[in-house]
Amino acid sequence: MAERKDCEEILLALRFLAESLGVPARLKSTREDIETAGFGPRREFSVMLAEVDGKIAAICLYFPIFSSWMGKPGLYIQDLFVHEEFRNAQIGEKLLRRVAQAAGNDGYHYLRLTVDHGNQAGARFYLRHGFEPASDETSYRLYGPAFEKFGDSGN
Numbered sequence: 001m002a003e004r005k006d007c008e009e010i011l012l013a014l015r016f017l018a019e020s021l022g023v024p025a026r027l028k029s030t031r032e033d034i035e036t037a038g039f040g041p042r043r044e045f046s047v048m049l050a051e052v053d054g055k056i057a058a059i060c061l062y063f064p065i066f067s068s069w070m071g072k073p074g075l076y077i078q079d080l081f082v083h084e085e086f087r088n089a090q091i092g093e094k095l096l097r098r099v100a101q102a103a104g105n106d107g108y109h110y111l112r113l114t115v116d117h118g119n120q121a122g123a124r125f126y127l128r129h130g131f132e133p134a135s136d137e138t139s140y141r142l143y144g145p146a147f148e149k150f151g152d153s154g155n
Helices: 004-020 031-039 091-105 120-128 144-152
Strands: 046-052 055-067 072-082 111-113
Touching (some): 004 031, 004 046, 004 072, 055 091, 072 091, 091 111
Parallel strands (some): 072 111
16 A cells, blocks of 8 residues: 555656646646645545555555445546556556455445546456446536536525
8 A cells, every 4th residue: 555655656657647648737636635635634545556676566546435326335446557667567457456355355346447538558458357338327527617616606
């Protein structure tokens, strides 16, 4: 599991992920954001690391979710990133399997994630390991000024 001292490495992996997807400007997180949200008094997420020869090879950032339809808790995989030099060593698969094992041991019953539309290699990776695309729903998001306006207009 990642520790507070790993915040810079986590942020670096997120930067590389955003760059690899061609959307570096979308990453707004700072080291302080990662430290506060991941290692502060109210932990919003956890990160499992894969190391090779003392070097961080991959990260998996996740947090608990709950399916009211299944009546079961699960984990949402927000980010899985493997550094370029380790991509042919099955590090991502091993890390994801370790997260799944830990989840099962902690009473979680499923993993859920989304794949960016342009990330065909990622989609193939997840399909190859038994993940199924959700054809019955579409993800929507509300953030930034629209989030603030929506929240403020309810008064």
